[in-house]
Amino acid sequence: MLIARTIEDTRQAIATARAHGKSIGFVPTMGFLHDGHLSLIDVARDSGATFIVVSIFVNPRQFGPNEDLSRYPRDEKRDRARLEERDVDVLFLPPVEVMYPPGATTSVSVGAVAKPLEGERRPGHFEGVATVVLKLFNIIQPDVAVFGRKDAQQCAVIDRMVRDLDVPVRLAFGETAREIDGLAMSSRNSYLSDDERKIAPALHRALRAGEDAIQHGIADVPSIEHLMHKMAAETDGITVDYLSVVDPATFEAPGDFRREVLLVGAVRVGKTRLIDNLRVVQKT
DSSP, rough: OOOOOOOHHHHHHHHHHHTTOOEEEEEOOOOOOEEEEEEHHHHHHHOOEEEEEEEOOOGGSSOTTTTTTSSSOOOHHHHHHHHHHOOSSEEEEEOOHHSSSSTTTOOOOOOOOSSTTHHSSSSHHHHHHHHHHHHHHHHHEEEEEEETHHHSSHHHHHHHHHHHHHHHOOEEEEOOOOOSSSOOOGGGGGGGHHHHHHHTTHHHHHHHHHHEEEEEEEOOOOHHHHHHHHHTTTTEEEEEEEEEEETTTOOSOOOOOSSSSEEEEEEEETTEEEEEEEEEEEOO
């Protein structure tokens, strides 16, 4: 596995791979890799990629002033070993000054899909996400790029950006990887104390309650959201940020329940903020 820390080295490795007829698959991450990240490599291969590039970059532009940039978990040695086990071809590990040279001011604003929920609570977050992802696409020029559905609004933002800007990349999305008790795998789970870890699955249970209501014919957004809040409130130590029913493409309220809807949630467990979602199609 090549460790590339510059744009030039990364592009040279990819150009060589293309010259040998390889199809480029790309998995962008912020590191501290778990099985959910690694499953995205499998999605890339299943999507036809024969040369896999993974990036690890903790992007400062997507963190707010009161967020956890400085304490975001990092373990480069462990990450490298895990990627080597998965036969990754290139690990792109750029320092901040490579991704954002002095004087860099351009940013990408995606619009309406980036405004509610996470966008409202984390001003500038999706602008930072869209900017770094577009830069990575321009550097790597992958045939297919893979993102995890746990970050559902991020997926919608990137999909909108790719379509609006005619970015020549095919997107693929990996399902949320979960622990046995339903907790969505996340690098931030490492922040949880033992007691906090025990109650963290309450978010998933609340979403499942909403899913069950939809499957039993309830098609009223306020009623479903009230039920999810009520379920979450049954667990001491959980503070709900939001539990909402949205259209998975626009993140606005769904027009009806005959098509897929998305149940999305964010809660705080102690000082740790967790997000999760479930896609639901009402049974007919």
